[in-house]
Amino acid sequence: MMDIALPESLAQARERLHQALLEAKRPLNDATLLAVSKTKPVSLIRQAYALGQRAFGENYLQEALDKQIELADLNDIVWHFIGPLQSNKTRAVAEHFDWIHSIDRLKIANRLSEQRPSHLAPLNICLQVNISREASKSGVIPEDVKALAYEAAQLPRLRLRGLMAIPAPADTLEAQRKPLAELSHLLTELQTTLPQAPLDTLSMGMSDDLEAAVMEGATLVRLGTAIFGARGAVNS
Numbered sequence: 266m267m268d269i270a271l272p273e274s275l276a277q278a279r280e281r282l283h284q285a286l287l288e289a290k291r292p293l294n295d296a297t298l299l300a301v302s303k304t305k306p307v308s309l310i311r312q313a314y315a316l317g318q319r320a321f322g323e324n325y326l327q328e329a330l331d332k333q334i335e336l337a338d339l340n341d342i343v344w345h346f347i348g349p350l351q352s353n354k355t356r357a358v359a360e361h362f363d364w365i366h367s368i369d370r371l372k373i374a375n376r377l378s379e380q381r382p383s384h385l386a387p388l389n390i391c392l393q394v395n396i397s398r399e400a401s402k403s404g405v406i407p408e409d410v411k412a413l414a415y416e417a418a419q420l421p422r423l424r425l426r427g428l429m430a431i432p433a434p435a436d437t438l439e440a441q442r443k444p445l446a447e448l449s450h451l452l453t454e455l456q457t458t459l460p461q462a463p464l465d466t467l468s469m470g471m472s473d474d475l476e477a478a479v480m481e482g483a484t485l486v487r488l489g490t491a492i493f494g495a496r497g498a499v500n501s
């Protein structure tokens with residue numbers, strides 16, 4: 266498949282999200298497009314920014330920090346950290362990101378809260394849920410979400426915004442929807458048990474399951490390939 270230019274692929278991604286929201290009979294401003302720029306050059310981030318994109322997601326900490334230095338002039342980018350995080354690397358996330366989606370244990374949350382500089386707004390966090398219960402995958406198992414959310418909601422320098430998941434790949438729309446519906450249900454339960462927390466975010470939906478995710482209530486869809494093209498060894 267030949268790569269198309271970024272202005273076109275970004276416009277297509279926006280149109281896909283728009284259509285998915287229409288079909289789900291949801292307000293058109295109900296979900297935000299997060300552009301997942303991991304492995305992609307800053308030149309493409311600049312192009313997307315010039316076209317109005319503001320939320321960017323990165324997975325690899327050092328790569329993200331290097332890009333942030335090069336893009337320091339674009340000071341209203343909203344940076345989301347969406348990859349796994351080791352506890353000895355929390356400080357850089359606390360200091361340089363607006364959001365993290367991959368919290369799956371209290372130790373990481375505690376450290377981020379302690380390390381979040383006081384001149385910045387509290388760090389927005391989502392708990393990553395291993396919704397398909399894959400042994401090899403990160404994320405808290407569904408049974409443990411409530412306990413972790415309860416603890417994370419008490420931390421002074423964090424804002425518990427919602428849940429994130431990367432479900433196992435599935436072939437049909439129905440099969441894609443099932444775990445996404447489960448994540449949505451977990452968020453609804455949390456909203457009841459933690460009414461004081463600003464729980465407004467379902468981070469789900471990627472290039473292959475955007476439509477299913479929007480049907481199930483996604484508010485933050487994380488698109489990489491659909492915007493920036495395939496990631497690979499050649500053009501990485």
Ligand SMILES: *Cc1c(COP(=O)(O)O)cnc(C)c1O
Nearest residue numbers: 301347471472487488489490491
């Ligand atoms: C890479 C990545 C994405 C984007 O995936 P695509 O299939 O390229 O859209 C979304 N979320 C996370 C957590 C990722 O690591």
